[in-house]
Amino acid sequence: MTRRYAFEGIKVADFAWVGVGPITTKYLADHGATVIRIESHTRPDVLRLAPPWRDGQPGLNRSQFFASFNTSKYGITLDLSKPAAQELARKLVAWADVAVESFTPKAMRNWGIDYEQLRRVNPRLIMLSTCQQGQTGPHALYPGFGQLMASLSGYYHISGWPDREPAPPYGAYTDFIAPRFAATVLMAALDYRRRTGIGQYIDLAQYEAALHFLTPALLDYQVNGRVLGREGNRSFRSAPHGAYRCQGDERWLALSVSNDAQWQGLLAVLRNPSWGADPRFATQSGRLEHCDELDRLVEAWTVQQEAETAADLLQRAGVPAGVVQNCLDLHQDPRLEAWGMFQYLEHQEMGPSPYEGHQFHLSKTPGELRWAAPVLGQHNEYVFKDILGLSPEEITRLTEEKVIY
């Protein structure tokens, strides 16, 4: 028995919006599951209102931000504040294996489609709710978004220079942590159900998932009382280590020397400068102790180099090194090109736009970006007619009544 896609045959009712939920279901969609995004004109996914937009022009169906997270999915519209729409949502869940939502807790309950009610229409249902701080606890109902969560879960405080304000990561950092946990546990729950027939409810707090990238620092505080802070580009084990200015405007080279062999490799590329023989730099501990001076010496060389060439020379000498790539560099990186990192998909309104490829490849059931993200309501007819079995007359009526809206 062979399969083209890992999750073909799996059906997902995707009520989620913004980042974490849709990124989670994208894994399933790109690997063959039938994922139906339930949206509404009355309250469009905020990512549809956010740039980057095709040609820089705003529009509900022009956001690449939305498009990137919603490949390979079907899109329908339902105004869930209306009872008839709630009834259709329950029908869709009866059809599905999985339901996912990412509202603040209460929203699904108010619409009559929380887990307690949905399990009645589908006892085998697996349902994932993911919100900022979890379904329970005193802060459960507090809304938020990824930038705030990145700050709350400690990542702003450890980014930047010790003598300055934080230099936060770009964007909604934790929105790119939580889905990795959410997708893993959702897939495991699917497999558990395959073995046992038992579905279940999953409450994933983005806060709690994100803290797993901070565990050593949490233990360090508890045991040693140390509060991890900003350390610039300092490393506990590597020197030289950091970003060094190169020829040209804002061109930088990252490199890292962690042992004697890499040190010798660096010196060879620099054609054995006289300071290379300085006994203070002869050992890794010595290099760590004198890292400031090393930084100056290394940069005196890099400023005369082209970043790409220097990275290449260092790599050949066995030194971990690479260009500090801006977004244009990424599109021209032959490594990313060989991997298929950027792919142009034909979108109904946006035309060909750059989508991110995958972070892992499978040798036998590879996933793919099966199609571009749906425009709002693109698959209403297919889903309501072919999946839910509504008649064309019913669909027309529900559309006129703005239930399907």
Added chain:
Amino acid sequence: MTTPAQRSALMAGYRMLDLSDEKGMLCGKIFADMGAEVIKVERPGGDPVRALPPFYHDEPNPEKSLFWFAYNAGKKSVTLDLTTADGRAVFQDLVKVSDFVLESFPVGYLESLELGYAALSRLNPRIILTSLTPFGDTGPGWNQQADDVVLWATGGMMALMGERDRPPVRMNLLQSYFHAGAEAAVGTMTAHYPRELTGEGQHVIVNMQACIVWTLMNEQAYPILHGNSVQRNGVFVGSEGMRQRTVFPCKDGQITLLLAGGPLAFSLRAFVKWMDEKRMAPQWMVEKDWSQWGPATFMNAKGEEVQKEIDAIEAAVTAFLMTMTKAEIYAEALKRRILLAPVATVADITASEQLAARNFFVPIVHEDLGATLSYPGPFAKLSITPLAVAGRAPHIGEHNSEVYGGTLGYSKEKLLALRAVGAI
């Protein structure tokens, strides 16, 4: 035979051999939390990750690395020298009774030991091999080296972080490895699901550079769709020549606060109302229509004037926030539904009432240290099969007898012989 506890675990009955270093161990930890049996395969003498700081009571000791504790809790440990033929034979026996192998060696290393995917799948067609690679297993980067800072740089995040007058900067604590490790868990599960239907395993290649590119939140598309791109600018975000703070100082640290109107005007109005109650809001801020204030307005305005207004707002907001601590500000923001967050430290996180109410931190006994440490608990709450941190990280080779004697059924004589030749 499975115990009731094992039956109730999400991934009970599955076994993973974790050969990875700091780049991949979070993947094994996630599987352990889900109830799989995860066996850390260490080289004799112990895994090099045991040398990573911080240490328990700052005592450098391979049994006291908190980094090791963090990402190996709940795993078992065996020692095995894969560079010897004896060691490889033992590994092959382990592969025959396992479901997953996780590794982060340089690309091609396992093949050089004749333990690549093709060889492993001949021993066990069900096996799933997950390999973490810096730049993929083929293409021009397959043999390039990268550590955290190089991945942060080549993946595009470093260029977006830092201040204009200093070099691009990274985040502390080897973040790129954790992204890759967690992504490896997704990849491994994506291979696992069809394997259970077809009986056929496969090779999962994780590209660590790609894992960082994905964290850029679509920034890659700006040059192509808008013809411009963001440049690092510290705590500021900007558009149309204007710059706005995202982080403000307060009495004991900083607060993250996006002063945006439009759809977020409700939050800004609530904030100004609070300032006004404390008599710290200028009258013009009280009267301002915040629904019309934001990037859309900025586009049609004269840059200089808008920047003047932004500066005035930020000055008033800073003066207000400087009268309070992070905790005081956050407590009030929760009540008033103002969207902000403290720039939290590990101390703040440890004291979180929300995490306490959800019993997030869990006690793990380290009987050898005479201590019970509090660990981040399950990353999700499941109604039927709760996740759990199964116990402390293992000592070096702690489970040699259990795994080699029990699981593989080796005789005492065979174990002694393997020890004598240094294979285990």
